[in-house]
Amino acid sequence: MEFLRYVKVLAWKDVRVEFRSREIIYTMSFFAAMVVLLFSFAFLKQSATSNDMTGSSEHSPGFIWVAVLFAGTLGLSRAFDRERETGTMRALLLAPIPRAAIFLGKSVAIAIMVLVVQAVVVPLVALFFDAPLFTHPLALVCTLVLGTIGFSVVGAVFAAMLIKTGSRDVLLPVVLYPILVPLFIAAIKATAAMLDGALGDSWFWIRFLAVYDTIFLIAALWTFESLVIE
Amino acid sequence: MSIDSVEVRGLGKRYGLHRALHAVDLDLQAGGVCALLGPNGAGKSTLLGILSSIVRPSAGGVRYLADGQPVEAGESLRREIGVVAHDSFLYSGLTALENLDFWGQLYQVENLADRSKELLRTVGLDEKAWERTAGTYSRGMVQRLSVARTMLHDPSVLLLDEPFTGLDRGGAQALAEALSGAVKRGAVVLVITHDLESIAGITTHVAVLRRGKLEFEERRAAGYSFDELKDTYHTHSE
Numbered sequence: 523m524e525f526l527r528y529v530k531v532l533a534w535k536d537v538r539v540e541f542r543s544r545e546i547i548y549t550m551s552f553f554a555a556m557v558v559l560l561f562s563f564a565f566l567k568q569s570a571t572s573n574d575m576t577g578s579s580e581h582s583p584g585f586i587w588v589a590v591l592f593a594g595t596l597g598l599s600r601a602f603d604r605e606r607e608t609g610t611m612r613a614l615l616l617a618p619i620p621r622a623a624i625f626l627g628k629s630v631a632i633a634i635m636v637l638v639v640q641a642v643v644v645p646l647v648a649l650f651f652d653a654p655l656f657t658h659p660l661a662l663v664c665t666l667v668l669g670t671i672g673f674s675v676v677g678a679v680f681a682a683m684l685i686k687t688g689s690r691d692v693l694l695p696v697v698l699y700p701i702l703v704p705l706f707i708a709a710i711k712a713t714a715a716m717l718d719g720a721l722g723d724s725w726f727w728i729r730f731l732a733v734y735d736t737i738f739l740i741a742a743l744w745t746f747e748s749l750v751i752e
Numbered sequence: 753m754s755i756d757s758v759e760v761r762g763l764g765k766r767y768g769l770h771r772a773l774h775a776v777d778l779d780l781q782a783g784g785v786c787a788l789l790g791p792n793g794a795g796k797s798t799l800l801g802i803l804s805s806i807v808r809p810s811a812g813g814v815r816y817l818a819d820g821q822p823v824e825a826g827e828s829l830r831r832e833i834g835v836v837a838h839d840s841f842l843y844s845g846l847t848a849l850e851n852l853d854f855w856g857q858l859y860q861v862e863n864l865a866d867r868s869k870e871l872l873r874t875v876g877l878d879e880k881a882w883e884r885t886a887g888t889y890s891r892g893m894v895q896r897l898s899v900a901r902t903m904l905h906d907p908s909v910l911l912l913d914e915p916f917t918g919l920d921r922g923g924a925q926a927l928a929e930a931l932s933g934a935v936k937r938g939a940v941v942l943v944i945t946h947d948l949e950s951i952a953g954i955t956t957h958v959a960v961l962r963r964g965k966l967e968f969e970e971r972r973a974a975g976y977s978f979d980e981l982k983d984t985y986h987t988h989s990e
């Protein structure tokens with residue numbers, strides 16, 4: 523219980539700082555919206571019979587998750603930059619709390635920010651590409667939440683590990699994306715199957731996401747301390 | 753639990769080919785201030801990092817003793833340590849009170865609101881500044897708040913790296929008084945500083961590091977004057 527209280531205190535601190543500055547949320551949301559907008563210019567075509575823009579919704583799962591991946595990476599870097607600027611990551615490691623709680627608190631805060639970005643991206647994609655994303659709300663929410671948890675857990679570990687590295691902004695995507703590939707394939711497949719009405723397939727990939735999250739959460743809780751101590 | 757001494761034995765630290773510390777032996781006792789002196793790059797901050805458990809030594813080790821018994825590294829030991837470093841360890845987006853509230857919750861400080869206000873008064877931060885975010889503070893105000901943050905949980909080991917940086921005379925005096933108070937309560941205090949004037953009178957133990965080695969160590973129950981500290985520093989670090 524004490525462990526969860528620390529996680530809550532740490533996550534709430536990040537949310538409070540972000541709520542005050544709104545720097546990360548605005549940047550991530552704007553960036554994600556721009557990605558969706560640019561995709562819409564690339565993939566929407568004018569109808570031959572009218573002035574309407576038409577496009578296939580089959581690509582929309584990819585657009586959602588690419589926007590989330592890029593915007594999320596942007597937010598990850600900035601969230602950990604805040605801990606680096608005044609040495610607070612070091613101070614957190616000095617605090618008499620389980621170091622795994624630092625990792626989990628940070629992951630929760632990042633997950634909240636990514637979910638806010640998804641709240642912007644998903645309706646935009648549904649609108650621009652006429653994608654029936656809200657037909658199966660439970661499957662959609664499960665996919666988004668599990669995808670976000672996986673991204674936040676893996677992202678928090680690597681961002682914390684690279685916090686003292688000079689070229690961390692360049693290195694973060696290089697080391698992070700290969701690990702995230704299975705997660706994003708599963709998230710795209712789950713969303714695509716949902717759009718096709720193949721709910722059975724969709725739940726298969728959702729279960730895959732849950733397994734991925736569990737494995738990486740356990741591994742991260744186990745290794746975080748040894749990764750961040752000099 | 754209260755730490756009453758710290759034993760450093762054969763301590764070494766390497767960063768790749770660079771040897772930051774080499775075979776350092778040092779004993780720190782409660783009830784005195786140890787001034788750790790030395791030129792830039794001597795390994796002082798590395799030693800402080802190892803003492804605070806944030807840096808792993810490459811050789812040797814550190815033992816913390818409470819009532820003569822070694823204390824295991826971990827959360828209960830970290831609760832006894834307070835660190836002022838080059839960085840402020842403060843969130844610029846939080847106010848002074850919010851910063852202390854956050855750290856106080858992590859350190860499980862009792863009567864946190866009262867303790868925070870008491871400390872903010874002790875370090876001389878004006879009440880009007882308590883509700884301002886730390887990002888709007890001057891360098892000296894940040895340092896005062898940083899000192900308040902370190903003292904918040906009443907640590908029995910104080911590790912201070914250039915704590916007088918940015919402080920005006922009043923701030924430096926308030927910090928020196930706070931350190932004297934901690935010493936009287938039986939704290940182990942280690943101060944890394946080039947501001948010898950501020951620690952004159954309260955220092956009872958001097959250690960000089962040079963190129964990662966302990967060049968000189970001495971204790972004087974009567975304490976060191978500014979001139980004595982200056983002479984010691986110049987004789988052994990240059």
